[in-house]
Amino acid sequence: MRLTTVAAMELPAGQVHVFDMTVAVSPDPAHPTAASFDQARHAAAGTRPGTWMAVAFVVPPVGRGRLAEAWHRLVQRHGTLRTVLRDDGDGIRVHPVAVTGGRWRHVGDGADDPRAVLRRVFDRACAPFAAPSHRLAVVEHADGTCTAVIGLDHSHTDAWSLLVLVRDMLAALGGAGGAGDLPPVPSFAAHTRALEALPPAPDHVRDRWRGIMDRGDGGMPVFPLSLGDVSEPRDEVVEVIDVLDAAGLGRLEQVAARRGVRLLPLTVSVLTQVNRDMHAGALRAVFPVHSRRGPADDPDRWAGSVGWFITNSVLECDSTDPQACATAVRDAVALGAYPLAPLLRPWGGMPATPGMFALSWLDNRRLPVQVPTEARPRHVSACIRTDGVMAWFVLNDDGMHLRVRCPDTPSAVANVGEWARRVAAGLRAAGSDDAVLVGEDHDLRPVA
Template identity: 45%
Template sequence: MRLTNITRVTLPAGRVRHYAVTMGAVVREHVPISFDQRRHVSEGERPGSWMALAFRLPHPVTAERLGDAWLDVVRRHGTMRTVFSRAGDGSLQLTEHAVSAGSWHEHPRSGGQLTRDAVHAILDAHCRPCSRPSHRLVLIDPSSDAADSAQTVVIGSDHSHVDMWSVLLLARDLLAALDSSAVEHDVLMRLETGRPTATLTTDAAGASASLDQAPDFADHTAALAARPAATPEVLERWAEILAAGDGLLPTLPLDLGDLRHAVPEVVEVRDILDADRLETLSTQAAALGVRLLHMVLADLAGVTLAMTGRPLRAVFPVHSRYEPRWHDSVGWFVTNSVIECASDDPRVCARDVKDALRLAATPLAGIFEPRGGMPAGPGMFAVSWLDTRRLPVQLPADLATQYVSASLRVDGVMIWFVVSPTGMHLRCRYPDTPQARESVRAWLEAVVHRLQDRTMHDAVEHRAS
């Protein structure tokens, strides 16, 4: 499983169709809106606000059957049945709707258009914050002369309804709806709670009446809103963090060029460690009593200190599935903290991560809404960590799963470290300016080199034994 970008995702040549369910009457008004949803949707209708997952289908399927299976998936997850809109007074509102079967649409292809470009156009056009619905299922049927006849599916949704964990759940549920035996034999999942069935029953209004409903993200939003207000200690810590950035969230202390306006992005994907070297790094971490994340952050901090003379400070996304019941639920279950690492000692970084996780336990709405939102400025820096081996759902390797990000104009830097059974790779997104191309690339090279150098000698010994 790899992280990639719509401009570089690998998709077969062939026929491209997309499917949307029909959104019917409102069945629930005033659905709770999370802090991150409100922030995201309030930025307005725009292309590139989505995220997606692409994977091969294990068996051939008709479009009709695939559409029926997708309808079952949408009926299972409450957030997929909701629509953002503006009320008469301009305020943001979220409503839940009855859903029914939709229709397939052929995507018109210009001569020589790449499949990825066709999918890019579909997701940019339809997976927007206030689209109705804001998600699409794309089916790619390979050309008749293709050496590989496997169909490929792309699940795309506006980010307001999903996170990376969620799109994997949607793929799992779609495969389960197509073939219940895969779930019965535990091929697709390792869930602490929840087990989808192959079909869902519906009531006369078209809303799901099945007992197999996944926990609703709206209930999670309401639960967070009911939590106690931030303590003075938490408010003081956030004040310290913002003061260190002149009132803004952390930035990467490199020359990124002129960022008075957002510019096209550069996306780099780099392999760092193979399976042997990953095992070596895990062994080294265990010897120090820390985890892989702490080892990577230590090297990231070491490179940043060496190149800039300043500590590592970054926005640090943290998932908010704080109870097992949310493990089987689709939604934007991510909050943000800040990680600060002033040492390249993994044991010190482990303590820094604990501090960041404690900070993330307090909902952000009560902290940032009085400030008018999260104070992000040009050059904002974020570090994300994903160990796919620890996710509650595992898709078979032969499905060639790819997490796909949109193509954006940016004024900041974000780096994702991704661990899988085959090793570790990173994806980094940064502004396409001459200065950033030089400075961020040098920084990435140093990070990759440091992690590879740390594991080189022990990995050679491991293979020899």
Template identity: 50%
Template sequence: MRLTNVARMDTRPGRLSSYSVTVSAPEGSPLPVSFDQNRHVSFGSRPGSWMAAAFSLEHPSSRDEVAAAWHAVIERHGTLRTTFSWADAGLRLNPVRIGPGGWEQLAPVHARPVAEISLRAGSADVAPAGPTAPDDGVLTAEEVRQALRAHFDAVCDPFAAPSHRLCLLEPEDGSPPQVIIGADHSHVDAWSLLVIIRDLTTCLRDLQTGRPPGATLPAAEPFAAHTAALEARPAPPEPLVERWREILDAGGGVMPRFPLPLGDLSLPQPEVVEVRDVLDPAQLARLEAHAIAHGVRLIAVAVSVMTALFAELGDQPLRTVFPVHSRDERRWFDSVGWFITNAVLENDDPSLEASHRAVKEAIGLGSQPLAPIMRPYGGMPAEPGMFAMSWLDHRRLPIAVDEALRPQHVSAVISTDGVMIWFVINETGLHLRCRYPDTPEARVTMPAWLDALETRLRETA
């Protein structure tokens, strides 16, 4: 699965449509809100708070078939049937009922607004669609990217009802459609995108062959149950709380910041995104064999290289926010939700053994709920320049998606005041994706740092 953003995603010319469901008024008692959901949604409505999965279907499929499969997916996953709202007591997560909706055709973002077309019965509450399509309805690939960005920025808002949307691109050349599903980050993580692709393609195949959609898929526990399970845990052990205190004190009371010059970050800047294919499958195999020979995993090699680079370029240790997934039980593996907690990875010794220990400690720091640990700080304390590193090895995940579907993890285009780097490993090799602010200083610092990181990894391989 390729990690990209909406300005770079792989798509084709064609007709782009969006399917909007109908949503009932909140029903039932509010559900628990996770630490990360509260932090994310409390920032308010804003463009770019979403992520998306894009993939091609195996066979030609009608809009009605795709919509029916999507409804089956929504019924499987509780978080896709919830909405956020403000109340006197604070943020509320409300269960809702999802009903049939209708399709609208999207167009270049500069076109004039028109009403929605082809609405099904009962969908009168759906908002107007937005721009009209050209006479023939065909968008260029770049127009598709622009339309998706504008559309998801508008409809995948943290407070939208719902905050997810299914889009369908029907290529001009008649090849099978491309599906793009966007959702506000409060309801999905990277693993969830794989679950959504697997579930929708399975449900669609079932519908087309006369089987009940999703009958063979594993049961999917709702994300709210995971939040409740975390809230029910005992208080974190004092040694772990003390270690968090030490880490934050070392960073001046805030989460780690990138230690090399980034320039003026008093205001968020437009993002720069670099995607690099670092190692091919043969090189990756050699690097992995090197790690195994030293009794460590591949991630320890990357941590070792970054530790050495920061020592050489800035005389600083490696200190980075390190997302850790919280799917710590098998029952969460097939669920959609934001099953992520944050840790800090700290290392000043580039040896593989020390790097391995640093990764192990970071995973331990992320094994406990963050809410009680961060409460004295008023939430996760962050300042401009925050540095985060994500490690995504798709080969180790229990959810497999066929690469023939050309799956893509599509991020939004945003403004940023920090640095985020993703190491993505799959059957095609090791890839890097990095996001950083577009300042004159960062335009010098970051490409040089990424060049050095890429070179070291290749030399080690």
């Protein structure tokens, strides 16, 4: 079965145990790899709470010894889990490490909310320069059931990778995939080296980036309505809207098919119309796209790897016509096919623009990673401070969900909330019998 839930963690009370793996950094200077553009940008901000991602899932009550053994096998399978980031003075680099041991420790008193306990653990342990920057935890519930939780600093993972870890952990425990079916897979460091070996981006790509940055006065796209005072990061406010159930999503897909586009361009059409209705101008947003496409002779090379296989593009659209929106999506995906470091060098890298607006699209139904339904994988959210707006469109077997995050200011809460409600209403209307909108691109497999 595909992943059916990516939502706020629902975790019953229980005893929390964390497995602390010990590692030793390789002293060989020939092995470090320059960090990817996103890794370096992420780590350069330093150690701070909430830099991690995590996933919780049900595991058999096999005992902590078996869980530690399975985790060791995953670390041996994924070279990314045997790397750490270091600031070597002349840049942030990825160093290989060797696993030297590990032990379980009990955290919390059993009465605390395990979500709060785990957030405290991950805030400390899953930091950019931690060694290692990942942790395995288990929550043992009073009814005898167990929930495993894997947390990693974002520099080592993305949403797709979390599902890979769930799948492989269950396989290592003897579930789907077989206990012995865990051969090594390519690491994210190898992917970074492969990107660096690509030829320079063509002139028309550089020209497009120059136009994007000029339209933003040298900054990244910002949310088009007032956010109030975001001169410094504020506590986050997060709202989740259940936009469509499975039947409604199916109707929306049928409308899209009749118009000759997929769901993402349909959504872009709705977003553009909402901007018009709110007198907010054309749609402009940072648009993360995945970078897992392998070479022509091995297109799935990175499909089973763990790492931050995401690059940022920019989506721009000023038309509500579904075909024009599909073109805008294709252009954004194509723009994200080239390494960002040389492209954004004239602006000192990707500017940290206050009010930055980003749109993320994740269709879990299309991910080539299968997880048993009974594992009930759930995303575990960190709590952060922010000065920008992020909107995630998440599609599961149970429908479409919109999650928005904004700074906790009166203007941001009001304007982002109104924007999100109008988007949800527009998508519901688009899936009605007299719908006129549509969207998505054939090469978006998937956007995360």
